[in-house]
Amino acid sequence: MRLVVSLGGSVLLGKFPDCSRIGDFAKTLSKLSDEHEIFVVTGGGKVAREYISAIRGFGADNTFCDVAGILVTRLNAMLLISALLSEGCDVSKEVPETFERALELSKLYRVVVMGGTFPGHTTDATSALLAEFVGAEVLLNATNVDGVYEEDPKVNPEARKFEKITARELVEIVARSEFRAGSSNVMDLLAAKVIERSGIKTIIFLGTPENLERVVRGDVSVGTVVEP
Numbered sequence: 001m002r003l004v005v006s007l008g009g010s011v012l013l014g015k016f017p018d019c020s021r022i023g024d025f026a027k028t029l030s031k032l033s034d035e036h037e038i039f040v041v042t043g044g045g046k047v048a049r050e051y052i053s054a055i056r057g058f059g060a061d062n063t064f065c066d067v068a069g070i071l072v073t074r075l076n077a078m079l080l081i082s083a084l085l086s087e088g089c090d091v092s093k094e095v096p097e098t099f100e101r102a103l104e105l106s107k108l109y110r111v112v113v114m115g116g117t118f119p120g121h122t123t124d125a126t127s128a129l130l131a132e133f134v135g136a137e138v139l140l141n142a143t144n145v146d147g148v149y150e151e152d153p154k155v156n157p158e159a160r161k162f163e164k165i166t167a168r169e170l171v172e173i174v175a176r177s178e179f180r181a182g183s184s185n186v187m188d189l190l191a192a193k194v195i196e197r198s199g200i201k202t203i204i205f206l207g208t209p210e211n212l213e214r215v216v217r218g219d220v221s222v223g224t225v226v227e228p
Contacts, residue, residue: 002037003216004136005029006127009045009076011142011207016047017079024209026083032216033089033110039102039130040113042080043123048072066119073115073123081113099133106134124191132198139200140215141187142207147224148186152177164225167196199228 007025014021029038048069055068077095084091091111096102098117105112117126124141131139148170151159165173174192186204195202203215205223214222 002136004039004127004131004139006041006123006141008123009043013045022083026087028209028213030087030089038111041123041127042073042076042115044069044072063119070116077113077115099130103134122188124187128191128194131200139202141204145186146206148204162224167226167228170226171196202226
């Protein structure tokens with residue numbers, strides 16, 4: 001099965017640099033690659049935000065800041081690649097900068113790891129677009145929450161978690177939350193719309209190495225399944 005895994009910077013790195021956590025993700029991904037073809041998209045996390053804040057302080061425009069963030073995501077990709085190589089994983093040492101190159105590398109390696117590609121695109125959006133481009137069967141979105149809720153659980157602790165929703169419902173939930181200042185969005189709107197148009201099965205789950213293996217093995221109790 002061809003999988004795309006979205007690993008936000010804070011999910012992958014923990015309290016930077018949590019080498020133990022990175023190593024655990026590498027062990028899990030290496031094990032899963034014995035049975036699956038895997039693409040991973042890494043985010044920038046706290047380090048990217050700090051660079052962007054500093055650069056913006058000098059008056060840089062948003063696109064310039066986005067490019068800086070993309071460079072950090074690619075450094076994080078190299079960090080994960082180094083951990084995968086230490087596990088003997090069949091992973092490409094190259095961090096592709098385009099979806100076309102990622103697809104080419106997948107013909108040679110079981111695992112391909114990349115960062116961002118285009119200013120204005122989050123890790124979620126990049127992962128959804130990559131999944132669409134390479135024809136992935138499943139998109140796995142590892143986040144800091146354990147699934148999709150009807151409302152922001154930080155605002156309403158009684159909010160109901162969905163075990164399964166449609167892509168259209170995901171778009172509606174994300175669209176509502178994006179208009180609320182300070183809300184915690186499980187995914188950005190562009191990513192949700194790409195998932196809807198592509199019809200890619202998506203699992204949004206609490207991002208730990210153990211949970212990653214569980215959802216790939218079929219246990220989706222740690223997240224929410226999004227289906228066409």
